[in-house]
Amino acid sequence: MSNLAEQYNNPTSYQQPQTGGTLAQASASREMEEVKGQIFMAKQFPRNVFQAEQRVLDTCRRPALAQVAMYQYPRGGQRVTGPSIRLAEAIAQNWGNLSYGIQELEQREGESVAKAFCWDLETNVRQEKVFTVKHSMKAKGSIKKLEDPRDIYEKVANDGARRLRSCILGVIPGDIIDKAIVQCHETLAGNSQGPLKDRIANALRSYKENHRVTQEMIEAKFGYNADSFTEYDYVELINIFNSLRDGLSKVDDWFNKEDAKKQSSGLGNDFKAQVEPKTEVKPDVPNDIPIEQPELPLE
Template identity: 30%
Template sequence: MQTQAISNSAHNNVRQFPAPKQEGRNLTDQLGFTIEGVIDKDVMTAKAFPRDVRQCIKNIELTIAMSPEVSASCYYTLPRAGKTITGPSIRLAEICSSFWGNMQSGTRVISNNGKSVVVEGWCLDLETNAKVSHEISRGIVTKDGKPYSTDMQNTTIAAASAIAFRNVIFKTIPKVFIDQALQKAMALSVAASNQEDFEKKRQNMFENLERLGIHVEKVFAFFGKSSIQEFDLEHMKMIYGIRTSIKEGMIKADEAFALSESRSDMVNSLIDDH
């Protein structure tokens, strides 16, 4: 009787997701189960085995600390009008989603009119019944108004899906835990045991930028520096974050260190904000 009561309560609170179709037939007809029934069982399991928040946080932080490269991939930085926007990345969303547990999430394309695509991300916390969805729109035409090729459209959809996924994960998991993970990632990304280790990491950072097609001279001009030795920990944090933005498709490599205003104003405001 107790099990039945839990099942009925869970069924009443769970969002009714449409059953997917395959080759013109409902998935229920082929495999003998309903999507609602699967979620119903998942809710029961989540209630029976609730997440241990302390252990979740510990696992997230252990993963972030696996290597400086992993840490650096967990946050992004975008220069905007003389200031910077720093936030948790898609990679951190994947890590948090894996260890937070008792969640379901996904993305889907909800429209494509030939000029833009709209992707929806959704997330359901099976313990709290908190449901979050978020839409991302991206253009799929060139500056000349010509539609992207199929490959470019697929690439654009994949990038939008990743961002939609990131946004719903960070709207579902309490922000206080995300901020804690973000600060840890930023600190670990530039951690060095001694001066020699720091100089080696700094040199590797610029070599990685070169592999992305970004010449050191452009970075020097952006920060108003004339040598690698002038870059400190705060500069490195910012550069790592910008590199993540490039890798996640948030900004193009040739735009990342462009000077849209006077160099001194740009650099001073960037550093002062940290």
Template identity: 35%
Template structure:
């Protein structure tokens, strides 16, 4: 077919197709297509039982170890940031069944210092799919040093994984029913507040204080963190919040110094302390008016002999 000259002038050349595809690549492409088709067929043949899904969810989030790992909490400025973790989202997807999800690194540009990634979740029964594509800079940000370029491949991998996990969590939540998520959140919260086993609350408070002392946090810092309430007056809710903070510290989402900042000393306090250390010793008070003045050699009890 002959095109006019004007159309030939602005025609966009087609991208050249690859001339050779390796056997391994061809096998992987065929396997991926067959795996998706099989997953869809199995999901249609064995649809989820919502009653069983709810029962599995209640059983799972009634376990204290899972409930504590289901929440995060850390300070950002003058406020606190809290929510559900990626472990919480994955457990919901497992209980709901027939949900596939994942994170892919589409492109890595070491020269520009960034990676292009995609997080997705797919309900195979309802064919509801959520995905997002985002750019992750190869940079670690801190309050003191600002941005630091990551060069170690392991640091880049961990940075990409942390950023991908947060997007993946939201994608999983997008394909799950809101009521299912809220029920699981309530059960997990009650499990955290109830504590582990049948220990009395006094023993749990002692164990909590001992745990944080191992992290370098004093009882005074814990009491100040709990709105100035003494440790003997802590409730199950207080212990549950401290358990969530402990897990956030363990996962590296927040540091001990960020969550329990040291008390800052003001310039006025420093000057006052310096003045107290350098002030002359106290002089005896002046005698009252009209009082008898004794010479130094005749002061009573001066050691004069008769």
């Protein structure tokens, strides 16, 4: 049976092949329609700047966000600090009518090409950064090649987070960023979750468990005992911890093990003794060995 007769008897058996250009054109057309829909919704429901600013400040009053709102790392003998990616994302979410994210454009042998972007759909202001991510990471002094797709994805996401933060901060008005930072510092200073002594003790314990930084090392850096730490010292402890956690700095950049010889104030141990349950006191085990009695003098 000829192909024409087969198509006549069974019309569903024949499908016209689609070329790569047709698929690419259909995908581009779909993306264009999605962008038009986003712009249309942004124009129909424009942001109220005053309400958006209030939402941003209300979000910065959350202690959980305020603790991770700033990063900090040393450079050239000075301290560099600024809003973290978590704060940038929170501001973008509450500012509204923004399209932002990270896209992997191409994956080649040993590297990926990605793009971080942020686009204000109302004002048509756009920030975009294209960067290359090597499929390798430094571990224990050696370069490890990444082959697992999940490891590659996490590496691209981690490297793209800094570019995404820069794009978001380039679109959001600078005065809104400054007000958010001030509100985060006020939230930390007025945190009512517990006494300052307990919060500092928790921070000292986190340093020791996560980065093997002892209380003596921290006190040597600040120049005084942890009993004398203030709210500003607590904020600096949190910023350094975030920097170490995000890989922006190393423990050696902040603390010197050789110089940490000062006497500890025992603040962490006192707190640990308060939170740990007391051990049950068991009765003494009876002694089966008879006690030797002194000999009495003979009369």
